[in-house]
Amino acid sequence: MPREITAYSNPLIKRVRSLREKRHRREEGLFLAEGLRILTEARESGRLPVYLFFARDSAAHPLVRALVADVEAAGGEAIETVPDILSKLSGKDNPQAVVGVFEEFAVDLAALDRSTAKIWLVAERLRDPGNLGTILRTGDAVGAGGLILIGECVDPFSVEAVRASMGALFTVPIVQSGWDDFLAWLRGGPGQLVGLSLDTDQHYREARYAAPTFLLTGNEAQGMPADYAQACDVLVKIPMLGKADSLNAAVATAVMAYEVLARA
């Protein structure tokens, strides 16, 4: 039976709320995800929260009931609460019906099997959590094998990244790696490294792509370092007809990913 918490001062509420900060996520190894759609995606991917908070008036919803049952069967705790506390946990005025606390997870580079997908996404020094989440969401859509984060990227378990991923955080494997380790691993097997560049005449719709293709997305403000570009097997450009010289990082990744999906 779910217990009930209706007091802000409850220590668990304070603790869960602190997971909005990276420092506390690292200390606890836990992160927050919210909303029935994302939590159901997690459940279907075999990931259940250790704590599940749900609003009393959504307790009868079939997807909430399924979550509560599975969480309790797996040894987690389901907690009935009030909208105000859900607001406090999610940091939104209109809270979602459910908030889950999950254990962080990570995949090792060595555990990736590059033969399982024709597209892999690689991002270096990505700084915006919305971009990271959106890239995961696109990764899910194109059937990417995973997202490899190089260098100092924003935390994929931040509330904003999880939210923007719309659940893809649970379906697309995420690896964190240094550049040298990644490059050594990449060159230990088949794989084409493709990067976007302003300094090439190779149109992205005319380049040849060969699976598995690793699409490298550079930092939002600076793009990728010159030596990363030199390590690419193919550099391509996306035409820019306006005043600006770059696209949003998540948009550029998606345009490239769908091109490769159609032609690799």
Add this chain to the structure above:
Amino acid sequence: MPREITAYSNPLIKRVRSLREKRHRREEGLFLAEGLRILTEARESGRLPVYLFFARDSAAHPLVRALVADVEAAGGEAIETVPDILSKLSGKDNPQAVVGVFEEFAVDLAALDRSTAKIWLVAERLRDPGNLGTILRTGDAVGAGGLILIGECVDPFSVEAVRASMGALFTVPIVQSGWDDFLAWLRGGPGQLVGLSLDTDQHYREARYAAPTFLLTGNEAQGMPADYAQACDVLVKIPMLGKADSLNAAVATAVMAYEVLARA
């Protein structure tokens, strides 16, 4: 000569800061844009702020000097200030070197010349300011004739939308319209209305596009209403290989826009 403001309590600082709220933007007909890149884009597009705030230690930067000179020549006011006040104006811990206050502008549907571009972007009930700004940025890149906002969309002059547009707010014409008015205008001349749908077998890479193409993007959570879909000349689908059934709205718009750019 620029005047100097270093006190938070200055009435102009309070007034400018209030423009972070939509209500105050509507009352004043003014909005905020920040950052040297975006303000330079604005200047090159012929739009100058009525107030320009800049940090003392960036006063010598050639682009800041050019902005100050042009703003003063146009009758606006350049104001030297301190980083703390720039932070307060922009709502960011690491403030940009410049913040500008611009007069809002709008374009009438009747003023659009559809023969000037092969792609036009149309969004209905777009709710996320980051998505709106990102769609503008993509619009600039594909040479879109404009962005037509249908129904209750988020304010394109919000701080987040302006920031995500990276200056495209100043280069891509924006029209706000009702659906019926838009449709009447559209059918008064050549133009193909293209929408994304889950209920079609028409692959987006196989459909035929004919310029001018009007790309319709629906609400982030609900997509477009059935009668909007029925009004489309072509409905297409983008393949979704994963668990999710949709892409981020700005991503879907970009994938479609680049497809049309290559083939219309």
